[in-house]
Amino acid sequence: MSVWPFEIVARTERSSRMLFVVPVLTVVLTVICATIMFTVTGNDAGTALYSIFVEPFLDAYGISEVLIKASPLIIIAQGLAIGFRARVWNIGAEGQLTIGAIFASLIPIYWVDQPFSLMLPSMIVAAGLGGVAWAAIAALLRTRFNASEIIVTLMLNQIAAQVLLYVINGPLKDPRGFSFPQSVSFPPEALYPLIVEGGLLRVNYSIILTLALSAVAWVFVAHSFSGYRLHVGGVAPAAARYAGFSANRAVWLSLLIGGACAGLAGVGEIAGPIGRLQPILSPGYGFAAIIVAFLGALTPIGIVLAGFFMAVIYVGTDGAVLSAGIPSSAPMVLQGLILVFYLMAYTLVNYQLRRKPGRMRA
Amino acid sequence: MTDIPAQSLLELRGITKRYGAFVANDAINLIINPGEIHAILGENGAGKSTLMKTIYGVHMPDEGQILWKGAEVRMESPGMARALGIGMVFQHFSLFETVTVAENISLTVPAPLADLEEKIRAKGDEFGLQVNPKALVHGLSVGERQRVEIIRSLLQDPALLILDEPTSVLPPSSVEQLFQTLRKLPERGVSILYISHKLDEIRALCHRATVLRMGKVAGTADPRTATSSELARLMIGRDIPHPVHPPSRADGEVRLLVQGLSQQNPDPYGVDLKDVSLEVRAGEIVGIAGVSGNGQSILTRLLSGEEVLSGAQADHIQMLGNPVGHLNAEHRRRIGLAFVPEDRLGRGTAPPMSLSENSLLTAHRSGMVKHGFISRQKRDVFTDTCIETMDVRTRGRHSLASSLSGGNLQKFIVGREMMLSPRVLIVSQPTWGIDVGAAAMVRQKLIDLRDQGTAILVISEELEELFEISDRLVVMFDGKISDPVNSRDTNAEEIGQMMIGHFGATRGEAA
Numbered sequence: 001m002s003v004w005p006f007e008i009v010a011r012t013e014r015s016s017r018m019l020f021v022v023p024v025l026t027v028v029l030t031v032i033c034a035t036i037m038f039t040v041t042g043n044d045a046g047t048a049l050y051s052i053f054v055e056p057f058l059d060a061y062g063i064s065e066v067l068i069k070a071s072p073l074i075i076i077a078q079g080l081a082i083g084f085r086a087r088v089w090n091i092g093a094e095g096q097l098t099i100g101a102i103f104a105s106l107i108p109i110y111w112v113d114q115p116f117s118l119m120l121p122s123m124i125v126a127a128g129l130g131g132v133a134w135a136a137i138a139a140l141l142r143t144r145f146n147a148s149e150i151i152v153t154l155m156l157n158q159i160a161a162q163v164l165l166y167v168i169n170g171p172l173k174d175p176r177g178f179s180f181p182q183s184v185s186f187p188p189e190a191l192y193p194l195i196v197e198g199g200l201l202r203v204n205y206s207i208i209l210t211l212a213l214s215a216v217a218w219v220f221v222a223h224s225f226s227g228y229r230l231h232v233g234g235v236a237p238a239a240a241r242y243a244g245f246s247a248n249r250a251v252w253l254s255l256l257i258g259g260a261c262a263g264l265a266g267v268g269e270i271a272g273p274i275g276r277l278q279p280i281l282s283p284g285y286g287f288a289a290i291i292v293a294f295l296g297a298l299t300p301i302g303i304v305l306a307g308f309f310m311a312v313i314y315v316g317t318d319g320a321v322l323s324a325g326i327p328s329s330a331p332m333v334l335q336g337l338i339l340v341f342y343l344m345a346y347t348l349v350n351y352q353l354r355r356k357p358g359r360m361r362a
Numbered sequence: 363m364t365d366i367p368a369q370s371l372l373e374l375r376g377i378t379k380r381y382g383a384f385v386a387n388d389a390i391n392l393i394i395n396p397g398e399i400h401a402i403l404g405e406n407g408a409g410k411s412t413l414m415k416t417i418y419g420v421h422m423p424d425e426g427q428i429l430w431k432g433a434e435v436r437m438e439s440p441g442m443a444r445a446l447g448i449g450m451v452f453q454h455f456s457l458f459e460t461v462t463v464a465e466n467i468s469l470t471v472p473a474p475l476a477d478l479e480e481k482i483r484a485k486g487d488e489f490g491l492q493v494n495p496k497a498l499v500h501g502l503s504v505g506e507r508q509r510v511e512i513i514r515s516l517l518q519d520p521a522l523l524i525l526d527e528p529t530s531v532l533p534p535s536s537v538e539q540l541f542q543t544l545r546k547l548p549e550r551g552v553s554i555l556y557i558s559h560k561l562d563e564i565r566a567l568c569h570r571a572t573v574l575r576m577g578k579v580a581g582t583a584d585p586r587t588a589t590s591s592e593l594a595r596l597m598i599g600r601d602i603p604h605p606v607h608p609p610s611r612a613d614g615e616v617r618l619l620v621q622g623l624s625q626q627n628p629d630p631y632g633v634d635l636k637d638v639s640l641e642v643r644a645g646e647i648v649g650i651a652g653v654s655g656n657g658q659s660i661l662t663r664l665l666s667g668e669e670v671l672s673g674a675q676a677d678h679i680q681m682l683g684n685p686v687g688h689l690n691a692e693h694r695r696r697i698g699l700a701f702v703p704e705d706r707l708g709r710g711t712a713p714p715m716s717l718s719e720n721s722l723l724t725a726h727r728s729g730m731v732k733h734g735f736i737s738r739q740k741r742d743v744f745t746d747t748c749i750e751t752m753d754v755r756t757r758g759r760h761s762l763a764s765s766l767s768g769g770n771l772q773k774f775i776v777g778r779e780m781m782l783s784p785r786v787l788i789v790s791q792p793t794w795g796i797d798v799g800a801a802a803m804v805r806q807k808l809i810d811l812r813d814q815g816t817a818i819l820v821i822s823e824e825l826e827e828l829f830e831i832s833d834r835l836v837v838m839f840d841g842k843i844s845d846p847v848n849s850r851d852t853n854a855e856e857i858g859q860m861m862i863g864h865f866g867a868t869r870g871e872a873a
Contacts, residue, residue, distance in 0.1 A: 010764075225731045228722060236712035241668050242703060243723045244692025350714075 008351050019297055022345040023306070026295065029341040034334060038326060048324035052316030052334075055323075062319075064196075064203040066311045068273055071207040072097070072265035072282065074307030076289035078217040079261025081298040083254030085221070086230035087237075090255055092138060092153025093262040094286025095160030096131040100263025101270045102167060103130025105183060105277040108190035109172055115189035123190060123267050124209075131263020132256050134160060139255040143248040149255065157286070168277055183277035191271050206268040211304070213261070218300035230254060262286060283314070291339045297346075310335070369432045371396045371553050372417070372448075372522060377426035379412050386412040387423070388577040394522065394555060397548040401564040401585060402557045403597055404574035405769075405797030410557050413574070414524055417555070418450045419443040449515030450524040455507050459500035463493055463510050471517045485513050488550075489543045504655060505536040512543070516552070523547065524555045529563055532653075541567050559597070559797060561590040573597050598799040607809055609850070610833040614644030617817035618665075618786045619680040625664060625671075633657040633841040635664075640836060640843055642786065642817040647808065649832030649849065650821040651857050657841040658821050659704075662790050665819070666701040667691035681786055695724065698785030702776050704794065704821075706768060710775040713764035717756065717774060720763050721745045725778055744781065752777035753800070769796035776804055780811055787811065790821045805831045825854055839863045 031049065038045040056062040076093045083090045090096075104127035107119060134156060141147040165181070167173075174184040192204035221227045233240040233250040240247065269281050292310050296302030317331035374392040378385065387409045394400050404410045416423050419437035427434050430446055437443055440450070457466050464479045471478065479495040486492050491509040499507065508528060515523055525544075529537050544567060547554055558564055564571055564585045571585045573596040581596045620640040627634050635657050642648045652658060663669040664679065664687075671678060671687035679687040686694050691701075703709045711720045721744050722730055730740045745759040752773040756766055763771060776792060792808065793801035808831055812818050821838075822828050828835060829849055837844040837860035844865045847856075 223735050225722075225726060225734055225736055228719070228736060232712050232715070232723065235714050236708050238705070238709040239712040239723060242666070242691060242701075242709050244667060244690045244695060246690065246692075 005355055006353050007355075008347075008353055011350055011352055018349045019299075019302070022297070022342070022348060023295060023302070025345040025348075026338060026342040027309075029345070030334065030337045033337050033341070037330075037333065038324075041327060043324050043326050048320045048326050048330075051320035051323045052313060055319050056312050056315045060201060062315060064201040065315045066308065067203045067207045068311075069314045070307045070311035071210045071272075072268050072285045073289050073292050073310050074304055075210045075213060075268070076258075076262050076265045076285060077292035077296060077303045077307060078214055078300060079258040080289055081293040081296065081300070081303055082217065082221065082227070082230065083258045084293055085227075085234050085298050086250045086254045087234040088251055088254035088258075089150045090135065090138070090153050090258040091150060091290060092135065092156045092160075092286070093258060093265075093289055094282060094284065095153070095157035096134045096259040096262035097266040097269075097282055097286050098157075098160040098164050099134040099266070100127035100129075100131035100259075101266030101277065101281050102164060102172075103127055103133075103263070104267040105172065105186075105270055108186040109183050109277070112184050112187060115187040117189060119187070119189040120192065120271060123271055124264065127263040127267035128260040129263070131259035131261070131266065133259070135255040135259025135262075136252075139252045142251050142255075149251065153255075164277075164281070165279060168279060172277055174276075181279055185276050186271065191275060192268070202273050204272050206272055209264070210268075213264070214300050214304050217303075221300055226253070265289075288314075288335055291335055291342075294346075295338060295342050297349075310338075313338075370394060370429070371398075371431060373429040373432075374413075374417070375427045375429065377413065377416055377423045377428070379409075379416060379421070379423050385577050387416070389426070390574075390577075390579055392572055392579070394553055396521070396553055397551065398570060399544065399548060399554040399556060399568045401568035401571035402555060402574065403559065403561075403564060403571050403593060404580075405559065405598055405799065408574040408597075408797070409577040410574055411526070412577075414450070414526060414555070414557060417443070418448060418524060444518055444520075447519065447521035448524065449518055449520035449522070451508070451511045451515055451526065451528060453526045453528075455511055457499045457507060457510060460498065462496050462498055463502075464495040466499060466510065467495075467514045467517065470514060481517060482513055485516050489513075489516065489546055490539070491543055504653070505532055505540075508532070508540070520552060522553045522555060524557070526557045527559075528556075529558070529560065537563070561593050561798075564593070565590065575599060594798060598797065600799075606806070607831060608813075610646040610812060614646060614815070614817070615682075616641050617644050617682055618642040618788075618819060619683075620665070621678060621680075623661075623664065623678040625660060625669075627657070627660050627841075628669075629660075632660060635660055636841045638841075638843045640819075640846075642819050644785075644817050645812055645815050646833045647812050647818040647820060647831050648846065649828035649835045650819065650838050650843070651825060651828050651835055652823075652838035652861055654823055656838045658790070658838055661838070662701075662703065662788065662821060665788055666699070666703070667694040695782075696727065700724070700779040700782045700784035700787045702772075702779050702787075702789040702792065704790040706771045706775055707764060711763035711771060714762060716760050716762055717749065717754075717766075718742055718745045718759040720774070721748065721759075721778060723778075725782060728782060748774060748777040748781055751781075753803070768794075769800060772796050773800055773804065776807075780807060783814075784816055786817045786819070788819045788821075792820060792822065793824070793827060801827070825857060828857075829854070837861055837865070839865070 035045040035049065038048045056066050080090055080093060104123040107123050107126060137156060138149045138152040141152050142149045168181045168183060172183050174182060192206045194204050229245045230250050230253060233245055233247060237247065265285060266281065270277055288310055292303060292306045296306035313331065313334055317334060320326050321328050370393045372394040374390055377387055377390040379387040390413060402410050415421050419439045419442050428437055435446065464475050464482060467482065468475060468478055482495040491513055493506050493509045528540060532540065544554060556568055568585050571583050573580045573583065575597060583593060583596060585593065618641065620638055623635055623638040625635040633656055638661065650658065667690050670690055673688045676685035676688035681694065681697055681699060686697065707713050712723065718741055721741055722736065725744055730737050742759055749756060749759065754774045755770050772794065773796065779787065793804055808818060820828065820832060832849045834846040835849045835852065835857060836846045837857060839861060840863060844860050
């Protein structure tokens with residue numbers, strides 16, 4: 001009767017091989033789809049793909065840019081993934097990043113004329129606290145009133161953006177800035193040191209902090225009992241309740257870790273390439289990191305790889321808009337394709353496709 | 363049956379079904395004749411469900427042929443099976459609770475509602491399956507729901523009706539009524555394939571029995587003449603051990619005390635608890651008998667700590683002399699509680715996690731976590747021990763909980779909770795769906811644990827089981843609990859009366 005000779009069958013054990021096949025399949029499908037898309041929009045697909053996937057690696061500047069973009073993506077995604085494994089859907093990283101950046105900026109703005117040596121570390125702490133405070137609003141509303149953290153964190157993004165506009169047009173505006181909506185430039189003590197001093201390369205030590213925190217995330221997820229409890233709460237809420245793992249605690253922990261990580265990404269921007277507080281702090285890192293988290297299979301190591309990949313897309317598509325003339329919306333479309341294909345391919349981790357048994361009809 | 367009809371209704375030839383390397387059905391041959399009640403008997407994991415799914419078109423066999431009325435068919439879907447004339451009543455009903463009986467049936471039997479209601483009444487009268495077609499399903503008892511399922515199948519004029527453990531959800535008093543209905547079906551040209559592991563029922567009802575063991579046909583028998591122990595030997599390949607059950611020491615301290623517990627059920631269709639009192643002493647097993655749906659579920663949730671009472675009500679539940687009603691499950695476990703819930707997948711275990719990871723769920727306190735980090739070695743040793751002592755049939759500790767059969771998962775959970783050496787153990791449906799051999803083992807282990815001084819509370823629908831292991835019995839009906847009786851001084855009739863609400867039958871407090 002049926003023409004399709006395959007059936008989808010649940011696996012009895014998780015396929016670890018598939019954890020490698022899935023990202024590869026995702027990338028291949030995305031490239032195929034992008035090729036069709038660029039051809040339809042009248043661009044030279046070969047040039048576009050070359051610009052996106054090869055050019056970022058051709059010189060030190062490209063690699064430096066990739067590292068700059070990878071750092072916030074990875075650190076946010078590590079935080080979000082811990083929550084996602086517990087089925088706590090924090091999609092407010094963008095807002096938590098913003099508030100973290102505002103908190104951090106208070107220190108160099110207040111002490112702009114008396115910089116001190118521990119300025120950057122204290123900014124990092126402040127940024128973490130800022131992100132935590134913003135995420136705590138969602139955690140409180142969820143645990144007290146059962147308000148969906150998805151909606152709350154999403155709306156808090158908008159509020160954070162307005163708060164940022166207010167402070168840089170008001171209390172934190174540079175008094176000698178000709179009324180531009182931005183803060184004073186931060187003193188050097190408030191900036192991450194560059195890895196290669198004195199050149200054009202903007203990459204700084206925040207990437208090292210990100211990688212170190214990724215290692216911490218790995219330990220938390222793979223070896224800590226707290227990480228295990230969160231995971232149980234995500235995959236089997238009734239089992240967590242049966243064992244007595246508090247659901248509220250899981251919500252708090254997930255959101256606060258996510259908020260702290262997003263806050264750190266915020267300080268990475270203002271104490272890195274930007275160097276001051278300004279109206280736009282992030283090209284949507286908080287949202288792209290959701291894709292990075294899933295593309296990395298919500299595992300810390302996968303997220304590091306996925307973060308670099310997504311950073312290449314950011315840097316590469318920027319280049320391709322100029323060199324191959326692809327539409328400026330292409331980067332967003334590519335990110336969307338990656339997520340969709342990833343979710344499709346991920347089915348293969350828990351299910352297998354196999355030929356239907358039985359003899360063919362006579 | 364000596365006269366074999368010229369043509370069989372259904373014939374299976376060499377049906378084989380594999381899941382990966384595991385052979386669930388191995389070259390099964392089976393013949394069902396018109397007008398026959400045919401039993402499929404077997405332990406859990408013997409391949410009964412797999413075989414039924416093959417016949418009903420849920421999946422296709424890897425090898426072998428299916429012949430329907432003598433002609434080979436390729437059973438591709440349940441829809442096709444129904445079109446040929448095969449009906450199936452599953453163990454877990456598929457009815458929508460918020461609409462009426464007739465509306466539920468109209469989803470599979472398209473007809474104007476008024477006509478359908480008339481047909482439902484007619485079928486009901488014909489087969490003794492009284493049910494009001496206009497009634498909303500959520501208000502029906504389990505027995506009534508089962509009647510709706512059977513009527514739904516009969517309205518499609520099946521030639522073969524498959525019933526999957528139909529009595530597992532019924533109170534004893536409803537079983538005979540069901541059997542009377544089923545006995546009428548062959549006269550009207552409907553054959554029955556009756557799946558069960560309850561030997562007495564098969565002997566009371568069926569004409570022929572095919573016994574499955576480890577995926578193969580172990581033999582056929584005439585259940586009307588074969589003895590229960592003959593059937594059991596075919597089924598498990600050896601004699602069934604009976605647990606040794608010496609009387610308990612009656613002087614143990616009170617470990618679990620429930621007094622005057624009333625609680626509104628959060629489930630709007632559930633039963634509220636009404637002034638429930640109960641005590642379990644060290645070294646005894648107390649059984650709660652009763653048909654499911656009389657408040658057992660909310661009671662176990664309150665006892666386990668999955669639902670907590672307010673601080674003011676904490677006194678209503680006490681463990682080891684301390685109020686615990688306000689403590690969550692983890693706190694109560696710290697004091698020495700262990701609990702086996704009736705839902706294995708998703709509550710007793712996390713389905714997508716391995717058995718090792720599932721050990722950690724409640725056994726983490728036994729040295730598996732140090733300074734917040736998991737000791738994999740301790741965890742794996744614990745898991746291997748549990749798999750071995752409970753004879754859990756699995757490929758190993760890395761297997762996902764969701765990949766185990768219900769019975770094997772139950773053995774794992776029971777083993778895990780027992781290995782915690784609890785001071786109070788609460789077990790809900792200890793042997794639900796596990797085969798007779800494994801059930802006997804579980805019961806013996808419960809008794810052994812009792813003899814080590816654990817206070818054990820068992821909630822079960824199976825009266826025989828409760829008589830076999832418990833020292834004192836209470837009955838739960840409509841959210842109330844009877845006074846306890848000594849299980850050695852009572853009998854099934856008395857408890858059966860109490861199970862339908864006649865608490866007056868008790869002879870007062872047992873010693």
